[in-house]
Amino acid sequence: VANDVVVITGAAGGMGVACARAMKDAGSLLLVDVNAETLAQAAKVLEAEGLATEQLRCDVTSLSDVEALAQRVSSLGTFRSLIHTAGISPTMADGGRVLEVDLVGTARVLIALQPLVTQGSAAVCIGSIAGYADASAAVEAILDDPLRPDFVAQVTAALGGELDPGAGYSLAKRGVMRLCERLAPVWGALGGRLVSIAPGLMDTEMGRSELSQQEMMPIMVDMTPVKRPGMGPLPGLPEDIAATAAFLCSDGGSFISGCDIRVDGGLIGASRHLGGVM
Ligand SMILES: NC(=O)c1ccc[n+]([C@@H]2O[C@H](COP(=O)([O-])OP(=O)(O)OC[C@H]3O[C@@H](n4cnc5c(N)ncnc54)[C@H](O)[C@@H]3O)[C@@H](O)[C@H]2O)c1
Numbered sequence: 001v002a003n004d005v006v007v008i009t010g011a012a013g014g015m016g017v018a019c020a021r022a023m024k025d026a027g028s029l030l031l032v033d034v035n036a037e038t039l040a041q042a043a044k045v046l047e048a049e050g051l052a053t054e055q056l057r058c059d060v061t062s063l064s065d066v067e068a069l070a071q072r073v074s075s076l077g078t079f080r081s082l083i084h085t086a087g088i089s090p091t092m093a094d095g096g097r098v099l100e101v102d103l104v105g106t107a108r109v110l111i112a113l114q115p116l117v118t119q120g121s122a123a124v125c126i127g128s129i130a131g132y133a134d135a136s137a138a139v140e141a142i143l144d145d146p147l148r149p150d151f152v153a154q155v156t157a158a159l160g161g162e163l164d165p166g167a168g169y170s171l172a173k174r175g176v177m178r179l180c181e182r183l184a185p186v187w188g189a190l191g192g193r194l195v196s197i198a199p200g201l202m203d204t205e206m207g208r209s210e211l212s213q214q215e216m217m218p219i220m221v222d223m224t225p226v227k228r229p230g231m232g233p234l235p236g237l238p239e240d241i242a243a244t245a246a247f248l249c250s251d252g253g254s255f256i257s258g259c260d261i262r263v264d265g266g267l268i269g270a271s272r273h274l275g276g277v278m
Contacts, residue, residue: 003077005030006249007069009060009109010086012038014204015126018238019083020046020053022246027080029053032069034060034086060086060105066112079116081249082123084109085241089206091213095168096152102172107146107179110194114183119191122253124245125180127196129264130166131173143175144182173198177260184258193257195248200224200264202236226265235265 004027010016011031020029020042029051033039036057043053056072058065073079086109087102106125113123135143142154155171156163180196187194201207201221211217211233224235244263247253262268 004028004080005073005076005078006081007032007073007079007083007113009033009058009082009084010126011055012042013085014206014238015085015199015202015241016083017042017046018242019085019245020051021049022239022242023081023083023249024051026246026249028076030073030076031055032058032060032086034058060084060109061100063108066108069109070112070116073113074116078118079113079121081121082109082113082125083245083249084123084125087126089210090165090169091209092206093165095163095165096156098165098168099146099152099155099163099172099175102169103143103175103179104146104151106176110179110183111147114186114190117187117190117192120254121187121190121192122249123180123187123192123194124248125176125194125196126241126245127176127180127198127260128169128173129198129200129262129268130170131175131177131198131260132268133170133174135171135174139171140174140178143171144178146175146179180260181258188257193248193254195253195256195258196260197241197244197248198260198262198264198268199241200236200262200267201234202238202241203232203234204238207234207236220267223270224265224267225270236263 006023006027007030008019009032012033031053058069139158177196180194184194
């Protein structure tokens with residue numbers, strides 16, 4: 001653990017803070033977020049709990065920012081873990097911007113950190129159950145090249161000229177899953193691993209904002225098989241994601257790579273059997 005560096009992006013957010021807590025004994029924590037103010041607040045809360053952290057303001061869509069991130073990591077020590085939670089949801093921006101932050105940003109971070117991958121490095125990227133929505137083979141082929149300069153225009157054209165925020169989100173998250181599958185052999189050759197997590201309906205600020213604005217959400221909450229005592233308006237907790245991400249980064253997860261892990265209380269599975277008997 002001495003000299004090991006753990007990077008958490010979106011560290012000012014609900015899942016980010018939970019991940020920082022879950023990774024407190026895994027190395028030096030470098031907290032990253034685009035919002036310097038909320039990042040400083042999160043660091044303060046964690047400090048009061050006894051967690052020492054470094055912070056870096058970084059917009060994951062900016063090439064120079066992610067290059068500065070990689071430099072900071074190598075100056076701190078050995079790259080051990082990345083938990084990439086930075087992202088925006090469909091109610092926060094137009095479809096193009098959602099694709100930029102959620103998929104292009106993820107690709108930028110992974111590509112920037114790749115030269116630092118060494119034996120035991122692991123990255124966990126937070127996707128979404130939205131990524132399980134089908135996409136055509138033609139669109140998927142474009143999703144697999146997120147760093148091309150005309151990426152958003154190409155996706156939009158392949159969809160017939162319209163990219164609404166919901167489609168942008170589903171495609172971005174599908175792209176994240178595929179990116180982790182695709183880069184896993186490259187990381188594996190360097191001794192590293194790459195996994196995505198698909199959260200279901202999680203009780204964070206983002207989750208609550210989607211709940212208040214999307215008609216389908218209460219139905220999906222009802223459909224989620226896991227019901228727990230004391231459950232809030234959304235069935236999942238940021239700590240559920242953090243615990244899974246911490247396991248995936250640990251030695252216990254060392255044969256898991258190039259796949260997506262659903263942490264959704266069974267929602268995707270249940271939705272595949274709608275109308276089934278039993
Ligand atoms: N909450 C849910 O129900 C849910 C469900 C499925 C997937 N997810 C995914 O989980 C991840 C974390 O979500 P959350 O619920 O913690 O949301 P959140 O809004 O609480 O946190 C997201 C954080 O990402 C940061 N961020 C946004 N754009 C950024 C950028 N360009 N560069 C760097 N940081 C940026 C924000 O400032 C924020 O602190 C997201 O990728 C989201 O899509 C959430």
